[in-house]
Amino acid sequence: MSKSRYGINVARLGVCLSLSVLLGLGLPLSSGAQEDLPEGFKQQGLPAPLPAEQIEAGKRVYFTKCVWCHGVEGAGDGPGAVRLWPRPRNFNAGTFKIRHTASGQLPLIDLDLLQTVTHGLPGSAMPSWEGILTEQQRKDVLAFVTSQLVQDRSWQDEEFEEFFVLELDQLAPKEGTPESIKRGSELVVEKKCIECHGLEGRGDGNAFNLKDDWGFSIQPADWHKCWNFRGSRQDPYNVKNIFRTFSTGLNGTPMPSFADNTSVDERWDIANYVNSLCEREQEIKAPQGTVTDEIALTFSTSQPLGIDPLTDKPKSNFVVPSKFVEGDLPTDEHDERWNLIPRRWIAMGGQITHKPRNFVNRIDDMWVRALYNETHIEFMFRWDDRTKSIQEDEVDWDPTEVNLEDYGVEEQAPQGTTFEEDPFHQESIAAKQKDGYAVYNDGVAFQFPIKWQELPAPRKPRYFWGDERFAADITKWTADGTLGVYEGTGWDEDFTEVDFQEEVEVVKAEWANGQWTVIVKRPLKGDYDEVAYLEQGKYIPMVFFAWDGHNGDVGRKMAVSAFYYLVMEPPIPMSTYIYPGLITVGIVIIEGWVLGRRANRRKAKGHA
């Protein structure tokens, strides 16, 4: 599948040479050369060299802002690099992922690279520099990077470089109709996209065998999180971005360009399908990637999630609503009653407060729904995880133990091993290869304060497993089948088992096509002093935790959320209907009185 960076150049050596000669002479291109371009591309000449003053001005920008991650020589090895995944770009070889140019070619400086610096690369540490650097400063720094730090290639190299540019602005996007989406879903199978991106597009196919040009592990994109697409340009639901990536490929990665073996029309269909998979207000499932007419229609009509322009992620809402249902709680995820409540997006970040910190966090969000009846509450957690991880060997520690440093669970050192030096070092799993390290259990957990009713607002037990004064009630499930309820009294204090284990139940735990579905049921009430006593209509603080076993997550190495509030919504009281009725009637009376007075006054005036 993977195409070498120079694959196209080699394949078209003859044409390239003749084109370069023609360009060098400034002659118009012959129609013969045009025919060889992939559909939707046009050839463009080499850019002029950038002035020395601009390069010098860019050096000042680079050494203030960029050097910290990209390094003095631009080799992507600044002080920040070792603890980052994805790694900062190594500029030296001139290999750039997001481009309008054909596979293997250099990017357009004033379009591709400027957009990257302007909008950042979501899902990586590269931020948007708009509003921080002026446009001139952004252009200056690109002049420095492209002329001084890209060493192996040059934009002015007439012999080896050429630019086939995707004419994205000239191509009108095909409308995302159900037919187009359905055809796209068939094309991703035909074009073998699913081999890496997985049947349902969660990036779970071949997820741990891929490497980039520098030997670092790289993972296929999860199509359900378009806001993390590197090329999303702060406009994640725009199908043009997907079309561009699909047409030009991502240089330096196993993602090839499909320009040669797909028509523009097919590419729009695929882009429409990939775009439709990105999570929306409504949860839509196409099991095994099979899109029926009905599913295609739902895809094409559902609303995108609101994106927060300050974070470029979906907007957060810190209230997790739960609705009352009659009778037994659902036994699986297909129960219609889950649709009574909106699913809530839980943002998750790496645990970087206490050792061992998790600098490379793989679970960056989770979806939660909750339903309750007279006696129990049920939570459905769904989160994307490219691998199902179940620890094969017996663990040496007890489920209640939290200090695992003694067992060799450590955080990534700041000046760590490189992949070449030590591919099997377990500290920096992110950039490593398959089977080189211990795999721990995937898992999910949530905590409530014990006796939250007595907390002096806004005091809570600390988000990290409670504290000395206020204990936390922690429900934790791990993929080996363990479900426990524990009392936590601090980040470094071992859990205490609570006599509640028999009461809680895993209703369902299934990993399929890159997604976990875990449904956990627990009683609303237990021993008041030992477990959270859940009540209707109250704000009950809640924190979520998740572990990805293939990422080396275990113990405190995990993903963690902020405080959310569980609210078990009570039935609507009668007063909601009575008072507005009274108010309406009252206003009608006042209106009559005002108009009557006015009419009387006019009458009196008229008589006088």
Added chain:
Amino acid sequence: MTWLKLVEGYMPMQMISELAGSILVFALVNWALNRAGMGIPKFWAGVGVWIYIQLYLKYRIYPPIPFSVRAIYGTVSGCGIFMWVSGSEGEWQEFKRPILNVMDGISGFHKGMRTAALIVIPLALGGFAYSSFLPSFEEPIELRTVHPAPPATTKVHGRTFVLQVVENPYRVNNDGKYDQAFTDARIVEQAMGRLMKDVNDPNYNPWDPNAEGYIKYVREGGEIFFQNCHFCHGDNLNGRGLWAYAFNPIPANFTDAGTIAQLQETFVFWRVSKGGIGLPGEGFPWASVMPPWEQHLTVDEIWKVVMFEYWHTGYYPRTWD
């Protein structure tokens, strides 16, 4: 609005000038229309401006301001408009004439309007009352003190620091003496971009191979920052790091004039050393994910990273006097 961005740090000024500018434009248009003999009735001009301000506040400002605050702005702007339309007896008469015409039903059209108003007003207010009585579970608002009072002393790695007298040991001149004026001259420029003053001068460029003393310590602090802090505080120290979206309270924005620029360096040293868990109750120690950095860094490393934060943002630490 993609063509006119809200500039970070200039938001209140930008809001006021945009509003003032658009009101000025309205006034000019109104004046021109009056001259052309096509003046807008005072009533509709007043109502129009008021609605414009409400829409501006609701859709232009980001992050969104809560309804209660918009209600205050609505009242204030309503009063302003009322003063404008009631400036003289003639204007006031002109303003209220359309209202009285509808109340009196002077024509068939006005009678229709009156009937419509009689029905719409009670229904609208009843609906408003219903939606406010309907139990809704919005996020509770919890006010947190971002910069609580520091203690007099703090103990880090077994050493006690008296915050009023301790000095950053790396804020030194070429003679190795504590010298804030010397270091203040070497921070980045306070212009857009906040760039270093001269990339080819080892006095200003921390990455210059010949950099020594203060400016070399800045680089060492930066290395620590980009190995530990940027995940939340961001590559530009503006609180928009890789995982900032997941945490609440949100990470501090050091480029904002209201954070480190307002604080003494020793205060920052204390906050960094003790982290979120070391805050007093009003700072919500239970919710902050800020690590107590004494668990990860040495005292020297903390001083260096604090100094780097001042260098990179172009701010001076506040002094005690």
